[in-house]
Amino acid sequence: MKFVATIDGQAETVEVTGDHGRYRLTLGGEVWEVDARLTAQGIYSLLIDGVSYVADVTDREGACVVDVGDETYVIQVEEATRYIIRTKGGAAGGHAHQVLAAPLPGKITHVAVTVGDAVKAGDTLLVIEAMKMENEFRAGTAGTVAEVRVQPGQAVNAGDVLVVID
Amino acid sequence: MKFVATIDGQAETVEVTGDHGRYRLTLGGEVWEVDARLTAQGIYSLLIDGVSYVADVTDREGACVVDVGDETYVIQVEEATRYIIRTKGGAAGGHAHQVLAAPLPGKITHVAVTVGDAVKAGDTLLVIEAMKMENEFRAGTAGTVAEVRVQPGQAVNAGDVLVVID
Amino acid sequence: MTMRAITKVLVANRGEIAVRVIRACREQGIASVAVFSEADREALHVLMADEAYPIGPPPATESYLVIDKLVAVAKAAGADAVHPGYGFLAENAAFAEACAAAGLVFVGPPPAAIRAMGDKTAARRIARELGVPMVPGTLEPVASDAEARAIAREIGFPLMIKAAMGGGGKGMRLVRQESELEAALRMARNEAGAAFGDSAVYLERYVAEPRHIEVQILADRHGTVLHLGERECSIQRRHQKLIEESPSPVVDAAMRARMGEAACRIARAAGYVNAGTVEFLVDPEKNFYFLEVNTRLQVEHPVTEMVTGIDLVREQLRIAAEEPLGYSQADIAWRGAAIECRINAEDPFGGWLPSPGTITGLRAATGPWVREDSGAYEGYTVPRFYDTLLAKLIVWGADRGAAIDRMTRALAEYRIVGIRTTIPVLAQIVAHEDFRAGRFSTQFLDRIMPALTSERGRLRSVAVIAAVLAEYERLGHRTLPEPPPATQDAWRLGHRRGWRRA
């Protein structure tokens, strides 16, 4: 059975087979052999390659909230067909823009690119100063700078779109 | 000017004279010379016999909440005439019952009186066991036991009437 | 070195001491199993343990004192050891035997040593044989009220009633005259029965203005018996300790050595193993008298830990695992001074009435050399079924004065809202000049309470004055002086405790 799990805005396809506590999952190109056991309401004990994990799974407004280790993840799980219908083809259907949004509030101290520049993955796009740190942001993939929406000295809020690369 | 201050269910008459930060208050038969100063919104600096107190006075649903030292008091202050009208004569008008209500939840382990017993101030009325402590409760004034509403072994909640003395 | 592996410990207790043991386990890679009554499902020890199992209704006699249930849970959970904490079954030899019979390591002394020392009357007989000085009184529990009356007349009044199987001041009563004897016996027996599952009591002559000073001992299974110095525990209310410290302000190195030697002698005679405490009364001339042995960890063990650097719960687990201590008396060194304040759910200015209920706000003291061992948290409801201890606030200082200054600061930071606690009275005691001077006995608190209470009454009057003046002003008598310009921008916290007083 195929599912699509959406986590941090990224959709991943997960295939599950097996039953009675022994499962095989395909996820991110890897195959995971999992021994799973429900030890109490919503608490799963997972054995993977001999390593034991305890995951606490609760439902919050239709999404799964998973507590494992010291981390909490919010994950949307849908049966794959339903996901494809809902998104009309899924993530693969869109055009490959790369949008740099401010991941934190701060002040732009340096902008390294202008519209029309060709950039390759790893090139510095700009620097945001926050909490006395100069934080460099780099291009994730190669492309051409389509928009630069900020300039040095400008304060930005988390989520503001800063640079768009085509 | 006369006020009635009600604190922990007890009404006390307070008389105030003076102005410009120098006041004389009569309270509980004692006279208090007070140098008062409002240092910030709702924060009073009081000097009484050379000792400095900082009291934070805020309004909560018509009552004064006063933070002073490490204690918080909830005090109802009314101009005296208004208090007398509201209570139709005030506390002095009622009949002098003495009611022992449970001040905390627990279990009655011993009842020392029965209806009709004459008691004097300090006589043990009953014992409540709570938090592994045997807590004795004694008569506040002399009188005759009019009602005993509990018996040994019984669990009681805070506020339950246990004994009434006429 | 481990002779008997301990990998999973059932903690047969609740509250702060259960949390203390769970932490020690975790630091040694040992799994912990909590137990809880129906009233304790949300207690901190349940939230912190690796596993937690219900053991019955709220009354301790139906849960924390039921040996069979505890042993069954330990076996079902796969525990290999049981730590009893203090109180409840900590000094119950039958519990230690039941653990052994079930193949569980009991983290405490052998049953024979518990019997010999835990029973206060038996311990007094041993101490007498060893020639350790002690307070006159019965060497057997008193059977009936009639027998008690006869013995009491022999000993003379005032006298003390004490629980034979007890500790922690429970089941203890001062009797000033014969007419009080019967009622005092009844209440002492009730408390002892509820607290320890055994209502036997004994009588002892009352010593005026004594200090209560106790010696911590550690003994392993390989013949090493050490003492870790003394704790001064004289600040008490209702015969229950409220503030403890180490070292005692009246004990010097020579007296420490003498008391320690006496304590170790008693422990050796009883075949004692694990952590224990030998309690003494000390009179104003600094003579010490054997009182009793507590065959368990004490509430106040942290002050010894802070000055010696030795983790007593870790040592308890190591000793139970049959490891040797690995150090000798000469290796024990004391540094600085430590004080512990007990934060109880009680109303100190309302007759020490217990104050169960929900803690709606809690901010603990932290920072340099401040330790908090707590069983409470914001939102926690203190149940009415168990003792009032919520948390212990412990500080260390380079000397006693520095420790007192630090405790003053820490108590001022500590804030609990929703229930009454001992914090206000602790702050006043620590600020008292006689406390700072080390001038006190076990009567100290009873003696100063009236003055402290009248100071509280004054605070109440100040509150009324502030409220009336606020209303006076609201009614149009706006005659209060304006704030001065220099402090106009200042923001002041009006809730400061203690030290701001001019």
Add this chain to the structure above:
Amino acid sequence: MTMRAITKVLVANRGEIAVRVIRACREQGIASVAVFSEADREALHVLMADEAYPIGPPPATESYLVIDKLVAVAKAAGADAVHPGYGFLAENAAFAEACAAAGLVFVGPPPAAIRAMGDKTAARRIARELGVPMVPGTLEPVASDAEARAIAREIGFPLMIKAAMGGGGKGMRLVRQESELEAALRMARNEAGAAFGDSAVYLERYVAEPRHIEVQILADRHGTVLHLGERECSIQRRHQKLIEESPSPVVDAAMRARMGEAACRIARAAGYVNAGTVEFLVDPEKNFYFLEVNTRLQVEHPVTEMVTGIDLVREQLRIAAEEPLGYSQADIAWRGAAIECRINAEDPFGGWLPSPGTITGLRAATGPWVREDSGAYEGYTVPRFYDTLLAKLIVWGADRGAAIDRMTRALAEYRIVGIRTTIPVLAQIVAHEDFRAGRFSTQFLDRIMPALTSERGRLRSVAVIAAVLAEYERLGHRTLPEPPPATQDAWRLGHRRGWRRA
């Protein structure tokens, strides 16, 4: 003994260090005055101080770095001394001079000593004169990019750019090749300017796989100069310390004495007074090289306090009041081991990006030998204008292994919700076998981060697996085995961190 009374201290800082100083003041009966920018009205230091005054807009250059405002507030509030904390103006000689000119005691070294030692290039000149070994580099700040390029070619790559007036890793950059030089200079100067109000930088040869080990010194106005042993500060990210400990796992008594002697020699040569720190690089052969002097209290001062029992902030105030230290080098004793972990508002697995925002949940670690020096509380909003340090978690143990076990336990207890913090990566570092073995250099964290990050990625996959299996089951594939009867009643906390892993 006090030569110059200090009764009220203005704390020219914010966050946890301001709270630390306020606590020290309170413990000595000294009143405290806080200052706050518009972004800090609800900061903990404001809530805890006796008085608090606003000093301007959020950027530090308009508030915490404005000397005139701070001096004016100190005078208006009637303070007689100023404690600068660390960072901001702590190593600014002009600030120390302005305080003196206004009749305020500056709690720190004299301006001349700050100039001589605080300026890293001047300090290097003094160390060279005293024959203390040091790393090759410039003895003057570099003026222009062109000059920097010329000098850099002489020194050779890789090299370090360091802030002349700085500390705490701010304004520090590793330059591997010439092409990186210009950008690195710009960022280092920007950071240095923002952090210290002075953008001067200098160059130094890069030493591979060094340890960063520093020596705490104390010097009074009466000629006594002492060292309090070393702190190991090699666990760093972005050249900023993340975990510190004392003693260092590679320093023995002989090396401690040699490093301490070198540190005291430098302090004496500079006429140093008050608390200070002499930083060294130590190469894999345990040779040490002078690096710089920090003329102030360090962030990591608590680990020295925990092993020596000396309250460094108290000593700073006493020295500033012109009291003699009253003890000698022979009186300094070290006990056990202490570790500090810095809890920063940063996303360790998201490129260490700062994480300002509101803390919606906070539960600090407490219990035996756990100290928390914090500037945060539940409900506090971490502003975006200042550095990321929220709190310091400090533990003590009888030896390094016990301290690591305790830190593991404490990090597992510590929970901050609402923002990202360094807690998860701290837990992984402390659990790392190379950390436990003491095998690390300042490169350690950079080297292990990829492995730690991939472990986090695995955790993310496990979360996806759990979520998918829950949905699989919900859709009717109810094939998961039932819980076994023995644990049916058990309640387990699924949120455990770290040590539960099989």
